[in-house]
Amino acid sequence: MTTLEDRVMDLESRMAFQDDTIQTLNDVLFQQQQAVERLQLQMAALLKRYEEMVGQYSVSEEEAPPPHY
Template sequence: MSLESRVTELESRQAFQDDTIQSLNDVLVEQSRVVERLQMQMAALLKRYEEMVGQYSADEDEAPPPHY
């Protein structure tokens, strides 16, 4: 194999690897956005859950009205 063909082959491999790395990076960035959005949704759901539990548990802790 001549030196020129070897250099051409290495340049071709590097271009392919650069493209693959960029594709993987794009996927990673998108997944990071999805994870961040899911974390925000989970925090909102947890907050709503705690508010609902607080409403129902507060009713149970109160003493019954005097006419019972």
């Protein structure tokens, strides 16, 4: 049978490993959040550029279709 002291030491050891795991997960989550924010900014910039390009090259609805239609 294990003594109370052994059980407390085991619990303290488990808690230390859990604290380390939680900190590691927190660091990874923080890095992922930064990556998501960068991607959102890039996506917004690309969308803005796309809309500008579409505006430059859009065909006016008043133009008649080409003769072969």
